[in-house]
Amino acid sequence: DAGITQSPRHKVTETGTPVTLRCHQTENHRYMYWYRQDPGHGLRLIHYSYGVKDTDKGEVSDGYSVSRSKTEDFLLTLESATSSQTSVYFCAIRDLSRDTNNEQFFGPGTRLTVL
Amino acid sequence: SQKIEQNSEALNIQEGKTATLTCNYTNYSPAYLQWYRQDPGRGPVFLLLIRENEKEKRKERLKVTFDTTLKQSLFHITASQPADSATYLCALQHGSSNTGKLIFGQGTTLQVKP
Numbered sequence: 454d455a456g457i458t459q460s461p462r463h464k465v466t467e468t469g470t471p472v473t474l475r476c477h478q479t480e481n482h483r484y485m486y487w488y489r490q491d492p493g494h495g496l497r498l499i500h501y502s503y504g505v506k507d508t509d510k511g512e513v514s515d516g517y518s519v520s521r522s523k524t525e526d527f528l529l530t531l532e533s534a535t536s537s538q539t540s541v542y543f544c545a546i547r548d549l550s551r552d553t554n555n556e557q558f559f560g561p562g563t564r565l566t567v568l
Numbered sequence: 569s570q571k572i573e574q575n576s577e578a579l580n581i582q583e584g585k586t587a588t589l590t591c592n593y594t595n596y597s598p599a600y601l602q603w604y605r606q607d608p609g610r611g612p613v614f615l616l617l618i619r620e621n622e623k624e625k626r627k628e629r630l631k632v633t634f635d636t637t638l639k640q641s642l643f644h645i646t647a648s649q650p651a652d653s654a655t656y657l658c659a660l661q662h663g664s665s666n667t668g669k670l671i672f673g674q675g676t677t678l679q680v681k682p
Contacts, residue, residue, distance in 0.1 A: 484667075484668050486668075486669075488672075493674065494674065495657065495672045495673055495674040495675055496612070496657065496659075496672040497672070498662070498669060498670070498671075501667065501668075501669060503667065509667070511669065512671075543611050543612075545611075547668040555600060555602070555617060555661070555668055556602065556614040556617055557612075557614065557668070557670065558614065559611030559612050559613070560611055561610065561611055562609075562610070562611050
């Protein structure tokens, strides 16, 4: 399972509060990704990282920020949560040691509800 | 804009039959295409990757085809089993291949009945 954990696994929060989701990996992978998954939209990329302190935006980055101060941790922050950010959030890593070089391994997900 | 479409309706088949799932895309020429399996409440799991210069890829009971002219991939599960019931996602390379970014379809839910 590529040693990926996400925390918390479930969270309920109120509109306007800050929220930080954590993705932790144990295998020193360079690339990490944050997705959200919603009915009717599938998985959409929020932000990704290609190394410590190296991050870039995905297709739905508005309202989200990320940080990567250590190889093993990739944090996703909702500065001021809104109801539209209620979703299931998945973290993934890209395993460059594989022949395909491009397959991604996903964490178990965090279910976030913003009331 | 780039768009990926998968059968939105669930696919119901009888055990032992071959399941065929479709992934169509527009406005893009990806270097590779991937298929993932997702079970309820869990993250997607990688199954197969096929490159633009490959017509077909197989892995056990799975077969993927990639037609860059039709802009379509077909995903086949032969001798299907109830344990194959899940949602299957196709994903395309998005932007430069260096980034590893993917764009996903919405997924097709497969139900295999005993």
